[in-house]
Amino acid sequence: MKETLKRKVKSEIKERLEPHSYDLREEIDEKGNIQLWLKLHNRKDILHIAQLVRDFGGRCVIITAYKKDDHHVLVYHLDIDGMLLNVEVELFDNKVDSITPVLDSANWTEREFKEMFGIELVGHPNPKRLFLDESIAEGILGEYMPLSQAMNGAATCCMWEKIESERHQNEN
Amino acid sequence: MKTKIPIGPFHIGLEEPIYFKIDLKGETVENVDMINGFVHRGIEYLAMQKNFFQNLILTERVCSLCSNNHPFTYVMAVEKIAGIEVSKRANYLRVVADEVKRIASHMFNLSMLAHLVGHHSLMTQTMEAREIMQDIKESIWGNRMDMSANTLSGVKYDLDEGQIEYILKRLEELEPQVDELMDIYFNNKVVKARTVGVGVLPKADALRLGITGPTARGSGVNNDVRDKAPYAAYDELKPNVCLEEDGDVHARMKVRWREVKDSIRLVRQAITNLPEGSVVTQKRPHIPAGEAVTRSEAPRGELIYYLKTNGSQKPERMRWRVPTYMNWEALRVMIPGNKLTDVAVIFNSIDPCISCTER
Numbered sequence: 001m002k003e004t005l006k007r008k009v010k011s012e013i014k015e016r017l018e019p020h021s022y023d024l025r026e027e028i029d030e031k032g033n034i035q036l037w038l039k040l041h042n043r044k045d046i047l048h049i050a051q052l053v054r055d056f057g058g059r060c061v062i063i064t065a066y067k068k069d070d071h072h073v074l075v076y077h078l079d080i081d082g083m084l085l086n087v088e089v090e091l092f093d094n095k096v097d098s099i100t101p102v103l104d105s106a107n108w109t110e111r112e113f114k115e116m117f118g119i120e121l122v123g124h125p126n127p128k129r130l131f132l133d134e135s136i137a138e139g140i141l142g143e144y145m146p147l148s149q150a151m152n153g154a155a156t157c158c159m160w161e162k163i164e165s166e167r168h169q170n171e172n
Numbered sequence: 173m174k175t176k177i178p179i180g181p182f183h184i185g186l187e188e189p190i191y192f193k194i195d196l197k198g199e200t201v202e203n204v205d206m207i208n209g210f211v212h213r214g215i216e217y218l219a220m221q222k223n224f225f226q227n228l229i230l231t232e233r234v235c236s237l238c239s240n241n242h243p244f245t246y247v248m249a250v251e252k253i254a255g256i257e258v259s260k261r262a263n264y265l266r267v268v269a270d271e272v273k274r275i276a277s278h279m280f281n282l283s284m285l286a287h288l289v290g291h292h293s294l295m296t297q298t299m300e301a302r303e304i305m306q307d308i309k310e311s312i313w314g315n316r317m318d319m320s321a322n323t324l325s326g327v328k329y330d331l332d333e334g335q336i337e338y339i340l341k342r343l344e345e346l347e348p349q350v351d352e353l354m355d356i357y358f359n360n361k362v363v364k365a366r367t368v369g370v371g372v373l374p375k376a377d378a379l380r381l382g383i384t385g386p387t388a389r390g391s392g393v394n395n396d397v398r399d400k401a402p403y404a405a406y407d408e409l410k411p412n413v414c415l416e417e418d419g420d421v422h423a424r425m426k427v428r429w430r431e432v433k434d435s436i437r438l439v440r441q442a443i444t445n446l447p448e449g450s451v452v453t454q455k456r457p458h459i460p461a462g463e464a465v466t467r468s469e470a471p472r473g474e475l476i477y478y479l480k481t482n483g484s485q486k487p488e489r490m491r492w493r494v495p496t497y498m499n500w501e502a503l504r505v506m507i508p509g510n511k512l513t514d515v516a517v518i519f520n521s522i523d524p525c526i527s528c529t530e531r
Contacts (some may be wrong), residue, residue, distance in 0.1 A: 066480065082395070
């Protein structure tokens with residue numbers, strides 16, 4: 001059954017994407033679980049893949065973002081009835097089309113990479129912040145932040161000295 | 173009359189910080205908005221500063237109730253990249269640890285349900301029965317929550333005959349109590365009045381939102397990883413997938429109780445058929461460059477780990493997603509149309525874990 005599903009998905013990928021615009025490899029573990037690894041050369045093709053997963057009744061499990069040299073890479077982990085389809089997309093212009101209009105399950109994870117890595121998201125129905133407050137800049141995960149600054153002096157006597165000095169100022 | 177009610181971010185009725193904005197019409201909830209991010213700690217970034225052995229310790233501390241699943245799924249990803257084979261015995265022992273955690277986690281959530289519907293004697297009775305599992309954990313693994321059972325290429329513990337006998341004896345003690353409790357939870361008037369038809373999640377919405385775990389199975393969606401993509405010893409120790417069709421709080425509660433029963437069966441089956449062999453195959457394995465994705469079924473649902481390595485001692489990128497991350501959006505479907513007093517009961521029915529969702 002897993003083999004039939006894999007064959008069907010592979011033939012659909014072949015039909016919906018331009019030839020030579022992707023690399024596909026498969027991985028089978030000792031329990032017979034199949035994972036497909038797909039690398040897209042054109043970032044626009046992710047919408048075709050999302051539609052394919054939707055047509056098979058699948059869902060988006062999670063999307064991983066990471067920095068490679070000077071650009072970001074996204075790895076979409078999509079599930080079709082227990083079979084994982086991992087899709088790698090390199091973003092050379094730091095922009096990506098949202099797949100949430102097609103797959104609702106991608107809603108949170110797209111908002112998360114938007115705020116953590118500062119990747120521009122095109123066409124998300126609700127592009128609000130997920131975890132971080134509006135006052136924190138996007139792409140914060142890639143920045144260097146000294147501990148003393150991050151904790152605002154809360155771990156040392158600095159904060160109390162600051163409060164103490166301000167208190168006396170107010171009194172005057 | 174329309175009113176707006178805020179609950180949280182820090183509220184006595186909430187176990188962890190989360191901010192609900194509820195629009196009420198009379199007594200009925202019209203709309204709910206949720207704001208998260210109060211316990212975001214950047215653990216994902218921290219994991220990339222630690223080596224593969226240190227991350228065993230770190231991942232176990234991401235969540236308390238499904239603590240065993242995090243290192244479990246993480247080591248499977250490392251083993252996949254390094255091509256390490258795990259002995260059959262170690263795989264069986266991993267299942268034992270995991271199922272013990274599942275029983276304890278489900279029973280905790282169920283006792284919270286009894287607490288929220290106001291049946292306090294039922295809550296204490298459930299917690300007392302759960303204490304048997306806590307005793308097992310403390311006696312075998314030396315700790316009531318973090319069992320530290322997994323390590324690279326195997327497990328850190330072994331069971332001798334005396335220990336097996338002890339677990340079997342305690343499970344013998346637990347099972348009749350579980351049967352009795354199941355009867356009360358399934359048929360008690362107070363429990364039924366507060367759970368039947370409350371917080372309904374239709375099957376179509378569960379599929380659309382990618383809901384996982386008992387929350388999905390309560391709506392008739394089977395995406396149990398143990399069944400769909402077996403790992404460790406789940407190809408031999410097959411779980412019975414418990415499905416309910418109603419999609420309400422009662423259905424999710426029934427799924428959890430049936431899983432408790434099934435997990436007791438699995439633990440018994442695993443420890444009475446333990447294969448011979450060593451529990452660890454390699455002391456200090458070399459981790460080459462590569463990438464892998466592994467999944468496991470945590471008590472709350474599907475847990476996934478993505479790991480990318482570059483041949484050094486530390487992960488180049490590690491990403492994980494806990495079940496609550498997906499199940500959260502289901503609350504937007506479940507809560508509207510219910511009474512304000514039911515919000516806490518519905519919230520509890522997805523078995524939320526905020527600190528591991530936000531990491």
